[in-house]
């Protein structure tokens with residue numbers, strides 16, 4: 021509750037900072053319209069009294085005052101609403117939405133991207149900045165509206181104290197109105213996972229890369245049905261919530277109308293008995309009618325308020341989550357060079373929601389300045405090890421030490437800046453070639469000389485030379501650019517990985533899977549020289565993950581993983597002499613290579 025209050029207060033402060041004049045105008049208009057409303061009510065009473073006394077001058081004066089007052093109420097409301105919307109849009113889009121994006125992008129690890137709680141919250145808060153600000157201002161507007169209701173009740177009470185009772189009948193619509201949004205909020209959260217699934221499946225159906233497989237397998241119709249099912253499930257959850265909300269609202273207003281009609285009948289009864297004047301009846305009819313529309317307005321303004329509350333909860337959750345995650349990222353700087361190396365100590369990691377470890381009790385020394393190859397069957401934990409080494413995930417237990425300093429005590433961002441990586445799921449950036457390569461080192465995105473050097477290191481210069489605008493050629497057919505083959509995309513990815521000069525840890529996770537054997541050999545030869553140069557400059561460790569053994573015989577250390585554990589390690593000659601798993605697969609691959617068949621460690 022306190023956090024919510026502080027969040028609203030913070031939004032007010034931000035509104036104020038964004039546009040003081042406009043914020044002050046909205047506040048001023050809220051005060052002015054209420055004062056005008058009270059004046060209008062009093063003028064109406066004076067008008068009725070003057071009419072009964074047949075005092076024409078007083079009638080004209082009161083009528084003029086009432087007309088001006090009601091005009092200020094109506095026009096003031098319209099202007100105030102416009103200004104409020106304007107602040108909400110500006111602050112929401114340019115400040116809060118940006119903050120949400122910053123929070124999302126600023127989380128230094130990756131595990132949240134697989135955390136359903138995180139993804140569901142993100143779904144609810146994405147692009148909701150304006151809704152949050154609108155809610156915050158709607159809170160003030162609602163307060164001003166209730167003040168107006170109070171003024172009306174005081175005026176009604178002056179006709180007969182029993183008319184105060186009308187306020188009680190206003191409670192049911194207020195209370196029952198909350199049922200709808202509360203239900204909708206729960207329904208949205210319950211349907212968030214289905215909504216994500218629907219978007220994912222729809223994305224697959226419209227993704228040109230998935231299209232060939234879908235067409236050949238003929239599974240588009242089945243996938244489309246799944247999209248439809250997910251959509252229906254999502255729709256059904258939300259529709260049910262809407263029906264319940266509508267029924268509750270209808271019940272609330274019915275109860276209010278019963279009280280309203282009863283109140284008026286009572287005044288009519290008093291007038292019939294001669295205990296009240298016709299003037300009292302006119303006042304009661306006018307004010308009670310206003311009371312109804314005021315309640316309607318006050319309650320309708322609670323809709324943006326509740327929408328804001330629905331977005332505030334995930335917003336605050338996301339903030340706390342990002343803060344907690346960022347805490348792990350504050351630490352010492354990365355070393356300038358590696359002297360000892362990186363040590364994995366009893367390292368265990370389990371993915372969220374999984375029932376088995378992806379890595380289990382791994383203890384391993386990666387000596388500075390060495391080329392280390394990690395091999396193992398599919399699912400043995402190679403990529404997981406890479407993700408832990410680059411700080412993308414936090415280990416479940418055990419430690420990683422960089423020259424004896426636990427990775428957890430280093431500033432994660434600084435450590436990442438000292439790493440360079442090419443992953444097997446490399447990105448296909450549909451931008452210019454310059455950006456697609458340059459993003460490999462954000463600080464040097466416009467350094468054409470560095471980009472050309474990185475392309476040369478990845479044996480990709482020839483690809484760029486053949487493009488119509490060289491480095492400035494746009495990639496990606498769907499954006500009117502040039503489409504690359506898988507192997508060409510992979511070389512661009514390799515060039516991106518080569519952007520950072522002299523990293524401390526260079527990771528190549530299956531970097532050549534899309535290349536033919538000759539290209540792969542060339543890439544590894546070139547990489548070998550680059551790795552040696554890096555090693556001499558900063559003691560860089562090059563970590564290569566691959567299935568093809570022919571390319572790693574030259575590594576200084578080969579680590580064989582099986583089922584998340586290290587089962588063999590040593591250089592090629594040692595492992596061949598040991599005649600274990602590695603030696604067996606190496607021989608099989610050589611024989612298969614001669615026969616043109618692929619063999620992995622599986």
Ligand SMILES: Nc1ncnc2c1ncn2[C@@H]1O[C@H](COP(=O)(O)OP(=O)(O)OP(=O)(O)O)[C@@H](O)[C@H]1O
Pocket residue numbers: 134371372374377378396397398399400401402403404405
């Ligand atoms: N994001 C994830 N969520 C849950 N489990 C995962 C995730 N990524 C990998 N795993 C599981 O962790 C284990 C290790 O996976 P990892 O990707 O590290 O294997 P790998 O050796 O790199 O495999 P490959 O050679 O196929 O790339 C596997 O059992 C895999 O199913």
